[in-house]
Amino acid sequence: MTNQAPVIEIRNLHKSYGELEVLKGVDITAPAGHVVSLIGSSGSGKSTLLRCANLLEDSQQGDVLFCGEPVTWKGTGANRQPGDHAQMIRIRTNLSMVFQQFNLWSHMTILQNVMEAPVTVLKRDKAEVEASARKYLDKVGIGDKCDAFPAQLSGGQQQRAAIARALCMEPKALLFDEPTSALDPELEQEVVKVIKDLATEGRTMLIVTHDMRLAADVSDHVVFLHQGKIAEEGPPNTLFGQPKTDRLRGFLSATVS
Numbered sequence: 001m002t003n004q005a006p007v008i009e010i011r012n013l014h015k016s017y018g019e020l021e022v023l024k025g026v027d028i029t030a031p032a033g034h035v036v037s038l039i040g041s042s043g044s045g046k047s048t049l050l051r052c053a054n055l056l057e058d059s060q061q062g063d064v065l066f067c068g069e070p071v072t073w074k075g076t077g078a079n080r081q082p083g084d085h086a087q088m089i090r091i092r093t094n095l096s097m098v099f100q101q102f103n104l105w106s107h108m109t110i111l112q113n114v115m116e117a118p119v120t121v122l123k124r125d126k127a128e129v130e131a132s133a134r135k136y137l138d139k140v141g142i143g144d145k146c147d148a149f150p151a152q153l154s155g156g157q158q159q160r161a162a163i164a165r166a167l168c169m170e171p172k173a174l175l176f177d178e179p180t181s182a183l184d185p186e187l188e189q190e191v192v193k194v195i196k197d198l199a200t201e202g203r204t205m206l207i208v209t210h211d212m213r214l215a216a217d218v219s220d221h222v223v224f225l226h227q228g229k230i231a232e233e234g235p236p237n238t239l240f241g242q243p244k245t246d247r248l249r250g251f252l253s254a255t256v257s
């Protein structure tokens with residue numbers, strides 16, 4: 001187990017939108033069972049990096065590896081894209097995303113939302129998917145909301161449904177993009193608790209967050225991104241306790257209330 005390849009490995013990744021270079025050579029590794037958090041100012045490239053990791057965005061240079069398997073590219077530079085469609089789908093379905101705005105289907109019940117991708121994308125047996133969907137909804141504390149529609153749930157409940165939906169894909173890792181930013185403080189705590197439980201279980205997670213307490217509590221490793229580059233990284237105690245760079249010190253003093 002200890003020699004297992006990391007679930008996600010990104011090496012020297014470069015990404016531009018037209019003339020705007022957003023990622024300028026970034027390396028990130030998420031070993032199996034580890035939680036890596038990405039922090040940094042608005043516009044520093046955190047969401048872009050997550051989206052490049054699960055191939056929702058193309059990148060122009062550098063490598064992305066999933067469980068040791070390098071992504072096959074076709075073309076170069078601005079024309080580069082994943083060259084193997086089956087590999088791309090496999091990676092995407094194994095790195096389930098949870099977004100700030102939940103992105104639940106409003107016309108489907110919570111249970112249907114959680115079952116949708118495993119049944120239609122992964123072609124799993126419907127009865128088995130239903131059983132595991134109910135299990136994950138129980139796990140995040142909303143097993144009684146199976147037949148409700150998203151609009152009938154609080155923000156915290158909707159985000160927990162989105163986490164159950166990600167879990168029901170049985171992914172190798174979960175990618176969170178600001179999972180608590182749209183929530184009121186007390187609802188935020190419900191979601192933080194679920195994320196902490198997942199970390200305790202040994203789930204591999206890559207978490208973009210503005211919540212420094214969450215990053216400090218759940219992470220094995222924290223990466224501070226500044227203008228498309230890693231400005232500082234390390235274990236949370238060191239990064240938050242003894243920041244080395246003025247940039248990180250400035251960011252933390254502006255962020256921590």
Ligand SMILES: Nc1ncnc2c1ncn2[C@@H]1O[C@H](COP(=O)(O)OP(=O)(O)OP(=O)(O)O)[C@@H](O)[C@H]1O
Pocket residue numbers: 017020022040041042043044045046047048049
């Ligand atoms: N689809 C796009 N087209 C053009 N530019 C984009 C696109 N998406 C992001 N950008 C730009 O890339 C830069 C990085 O954006 P990104 O969303 O990755 O930042 P972020 O660190 O996630 O910020 P935030 O904390 O506000 O979510 C920003 O300057 C943004 O304007």
Ligand SMILES: [Mg+2]
Pocket residue numbers: 046047048177
């Ligand atoms: Mg973002």
